[in-house]
Amino acid sequence: MHQVGLFWFHNDLRINDNPALAQAAASCKQLICVYCMPPSTPTAGIKGPRDLSANRLDFLSQSLIDLDNSLQQYGQGLVVMDQPAMQALAQLITEYSIEHIFSSDSADFYHNQICQTLATRYSLIGFTQIDNNRLFKASEMPFTVQALPDSFSKFRRKVEPLAIQEPIVRPNSLPPPPSRKNLAGIDLKRPAQNPVALFEGGETAGLKHLENYFSRGPASTYKETRNGLEGMDYSTKFSPWLANGCLSPKTIIQALRCYEQEVESNDSTYWIYFELLWREYFQWYAQKYGKRLFLFNGIKSHKPSTSFYSERYQKWCQGNTPYPIVNACMKQLNATGYLSNRGRQLAASCFVHELNLDWRYGASYMEHQLVDYDVASNWGNWQYLAGVGADPRANRRFDLEKQTRTYDPQNRFITAWDGHPQASALDSVDAADWPIEQDATR
Numbered sequence: 001m002h003q004v005g006l007f008w009f010h011n012d013l014r015i016n017d018n019p020a021l022a023q024a025a026a027s028c029k030q031l032i033c034v035y036c037m038p039p040s041t042p043t044a045g046i047k048g049p050r051d052l053s054a055n056r057l058d059f060l061s062q063s064l065i066d067l068d069n070s071l072q073q074y075g076q077g078l079v080v081m082d083q084p085a086m087q088a089l090a091q092l093i094t095e096y097s098i099e100h101i102f103s104s105d106s107a108d109f110y111h112n113q114i115c116q117t118l119a120t121r122y123s124l125i126g127f128t129q130i131d132n133n134r135l136f137k138a139s140e141m142p143f144t145v146q147a148l149p150d151s152f153s154k155f156r157r158k159v160e161p162l163a164i165q166e167p168i169v170r171p172n173s174l175p176p177p178p179s180r181k182n183l184a185g186i187d188l189k190r191p192a193q194n195p196v197a198l199f200e201g202g203e204t205a206g207l208k209h210l211e212n213y214f215s216r217g218p219a220s221t222y223k224e225t226r227n228g229l230e231g232m233d234y235s236t237k238f239s240p241w242l243a244n245g246c247l248s249p250k251t252i253i254q255a256l257r258c259y260e261q262e263v264e265s266n267d268s269t270y271w272i273y274f275e276l277l278w279r280e281y282f283q284w285y286a287q288k289y290g291k292r293l294f295l296f297n298g299i300k301s302h303k304p305s306t307s308f309y310s311e312r313y314q315k316w317c318q319g320n321t322p323y324p325i326v327n328a329c330m331k332q333l334n335a336t337g338y339l340s341n342r343g344r345q346l347a348a349s350c351f352v353h354e355l356n357l358d359w360r361y362g363a364s365y366m367e368h369q370l371v372d373y374d375v376a377s378n379w380g381n382w383q384y385l386a387g388v389g390a391d392p393r394a395n396r397r398f399d400l401e402k403q404t405r406t407y408d409p410q411n412r413f414i415t416a417w418d419g420h421p422q423a424s425a426l427d428s429v430d431a432a433d434w435p436i437e438q439d440a441t442r
């Protein structure tokens with residue numbers, strides 16, 4: 001039994017189905033529950049917006065407040081630190097003579113790097129990291145992480161027959177914190193009501209959403225509707241809670257299986273599982289490739305021919321490109337912090353293939369904006385679309401006009417989000433920085 005343990009919450013902001021927390025509860029006399037705010041430097045040091053967008057920060061704050069409330073029911077509480085994790089944890093280790101650190105396994109290379117540095121620096125402290133945010137454990141898969149299949153299809157065929165463990169129940173009790181005297185983090189303020197916010201953060205809201213989704217029936221038509229651009233029901237909207245760990249993927253599968261047994265099992269319900277396997281694939285992909293998730297050439301040996309043009313980048317971020325459907329997507333993303341899967345594909349394809357921009361800046365911008373930002377899904381999907389990732393097809397360029405005809409034939413989405421560009425030309429200066437005349441016939 002450890003005298004004082006520390007539980008480092010990261011992307012597992014929940015009490016239910018949290019095996020690392022259950023283990024900490026069973027093996028410590030006192031426990032400190034800590035969360036360190038994400039660093040303001042974007043992943044991989046790509047220059048872009050610094051802080052989290054207001055939408056992302058609101059969702060995160062709501063999730064942390066909800067977790068703190070849940071912990072308080074156990075006589076515990078969440079200490080939220082606003083310093084870099086390395087510094088915050090080092091301070092707590094020394095101040096409270098921590099004997100053991102518990103956390104959930106993560107696909108985040110930089111998070112794991114901190115864990116490794118701490119383990120090396122504090123060699124007398126024990127570290128336990130438990131797989132927590134995936135459907136399968138490494139030991140349950142028929143291949144090692146390093147031998148992860150090079151395409152999603154091969155991965156799916158191998159893992160689909162595997163049984164998925166049931167989620168574990170919440171702990172009955174948690175050890176108390178040490179003296180609260182110095183144990184103070186930052187105060188979390190409940191964000192002001194945002195009229196365009198689509199989601200409320202936290203495990204409580206996530207469980208409510210899960211129940212609500214499966215009690216209303218859209219799961220039965222998911223396969224037909226999943227490419228929608230606007231609305232709450234065309235897709236599951238599980239991603240914000242999954243990304244922040246307010247819901248575990250196993251909890252979702254349990255609810256899905258229940259729906260299949262009690263209501264209906266069809267192609268659509270299978271397809272929800274299929275999409276969760278995409279998530280699973282990218283989690284293992286990030287684990288396998290580590291830092292290569294953020295490289296310009298990704299996991300390939302050749303560098304893309306794209307570059308950086310600040311005017312094009314700004315126009316894409318603001319939703320003022322010559323492509324109305326992309327503009328509408330970007331305006332929706334900026335306003336709500338959420339974008340459909342189809343919208344993300346179109347925006348990313350435009351960024352790389354029409355604007356010829358270095359994909360990492362687009363990935364970094366989405367990291368800033370998305371309430372469901374997940375390191376593995378975001379950077380993995382961007383690599384895929386930029387042709388430097390796990391895609392067996394070399395060029396995944398979307399025909400934006402055709403996509404508009406298919407997915408927004410009446411231009412309703414474009415109109416709703418004011419996607420028509422203010423200027424029709426992409427660039428206002430040429431390669432030598434000379435102004436480009438917009439109408440040469442005058």
Ligand SMILES: Cc1cc2nc3c(=O)[nH]c(=O)nc-3n(C[C@H](O)[C@H](O)[C@H](O)COP(=O)(O)OP(=O)(O)OC[C@H]3O[C@@H](n4cnc5c(N)ncnc54)[C@H](O)[C@@H]3O)c2cc1C
Binds near residue numbers: 240339340373378
């Ligand atoms: C450029 C780009 C960036 C993306 N960035 C993120 C990100 O940061 N975080 C994130 O969670 N997803 C990301 N995705 C994947 C996908 O767009 C979102 O998971 C999905 O739109 C979330 O909405 P939903 O929960 O309603 O999805 P649904 O269609 O209902 O799917 C159910 C679940 O399956 C998973 N899923 C579905 N599609 C994918 C996919 N292509 N890759 C990985 N998992 C998937 C998600 O966990 C999702 O919640 C990105 C996709 C692209 C093309």
